[in-house]
Amino acid sequence: MADDKVGLLERVRESVTTAPSKMRKSQFWESVFRPGSPFRAGYTDSPRGRSYVIMNNVLYHLHPVKVKRHGVRLSYTLCLGGLSFFLFIVLTITGIFLMFYYTPSEERAYADIEALATSVTFGTLMRNMHRWGAHLMVLTVFLHMSRVFYHGAYKPPREFNWVIGVVLLLLTLLLSFTGYLLPWDQLALWAITVGSNMGAFAPVIGNQVSYVLLAGVQISGATLLRFYVLHVLFLPFVIVIFMAVHFWRVRKDGGISGPL
């Protein structure tokens, strides 16, 4: 009886200690992590192993296997482009959360935002993160543009990526601007009123553009729906396409610029 117990314990201990390595050799595990992954059995930390980590990974769509040494230094890019992209992802996640609780109608919008603070778990945190994240993204995109300028990183062959960047800046501002209206409080209403009045001064097309954007001559409930669709669907869709081209061009133009 006592012997049996010891034997059992031994077996349990053995299976517990060998479980991780067994799991890493299982068909399921190997089907998830492609050859070369550092999570697979047999990964070696060699130049070859390190190359395979990127080559056999979805990251290969964003990063080459090797990058210029100075580009890795935080002081070169300050990671500003990457952080702009990361903030965009954070905004997408928190934004989807907010969409579950928000109705873009004159009657419901304000009450829904108020309810985030009172009757939604993490509602305030999500709203705050979405709002400050948006402001931060405008800031990081702007700073990213400045860092690109000061490095002269827009010079051949990168001219057109700068132009794509300017479109990204415009899209970022438009995303922020359309989102600004959604809480439907006094701040939202009048800030957008002031902002769109400025746009309406544009010669020839000013009135038409403002009519299309506002869904009328003045802000109304129809504007709210229009801004909502622009904010949660149209503009994110467009900016993702431009970002894809932007990142692709960074690689095709020979990776990060420099060193100075």
Place this chain on the structure above:
Amino acid sequence: MEELIAQAAAATGYPASMVERSAAARAKAEGTTIEAVLAGWAGVEVPTAAAAGAPGGAPDAAAPAQAAAPAGAMSLEDLAAAAAEESGMPAKLLMRSATAKAKAQGVAVEAVLAEMAGVPVPTIGAPAAAPAASTSAAPAAAAAPVMAPAPEGVRTQRLLTVVKSKAIQQVKTEPVDKVNTWPHLVAAEFVALMAMTAFLLVLSVIINAPLLEAANFNLTPNPSKAPWYFLGLQELLSYFDPQIAGVLIPGLIGLVGLGAIPYIDRNPATRPSERKFAIMMFTFFLMGAATLGIIGSFFRGPGFNFTYPWTDGVFFDDLLDWLE
């Protein structure tokens, strides 16, 4: 030794340092002394002191002589093994390539193998198997190895010219100093991402997003301000005609001008000291935008009139929660 090097250098026409290096390498490869090699190049007698130490005085000549004895009696297998040892290739592979070569040149396999092994070509087989080769191979075979050692003092190769690597290689990209993306870049990105997440979380916990009263079309707040990134423009509106401040400056200078920068700035330099004008202009633009934005945000009160934030308070509703 120095004297020998100098002599060899003079005879070969190479720099002394190179001669010394290559003599050392050759001596090691052939198992002789450096002096012997140098003497060979310089075309002088091998110094006696060195000769005593060297395995065979003049090894170039001695080694084949040693091997010559068994070579004639060697079987095909022995020859293949010897050739394999000499070249460091597997015997099987060697046999295949020797057969192919023999066939292509019309000589005996043994002759090819013997050449590879560096032993005298066996007399048997060669003339019989390859009549075509008999004129050239047979007379040589009897007396000397196929690759006869160079007589003392005769150089077997010489430098024709020194060619810079770029002249004969097509260099498409300059080599650059690179590091593996994994782990170097991925780690840096991860740190940046975590820091940003932490910062955003802290910000969101301590400052609440503003929410004023419900929208009311009949009640215009005073002042009415645009979102902060447009406050610089709103500030401009209080100086200029709306056609200029609302359209010309943001549209033409802000967007078209910004987008056209790479096509306007034709200076290829990227070093800051070589593009002072561009940097000055852009800094001027940034400073102007920042100044206007700060004035619009913090120095404008009711009626968008100028105020000091420290006397009349701040009229900047984005940070309402924090300002209270």
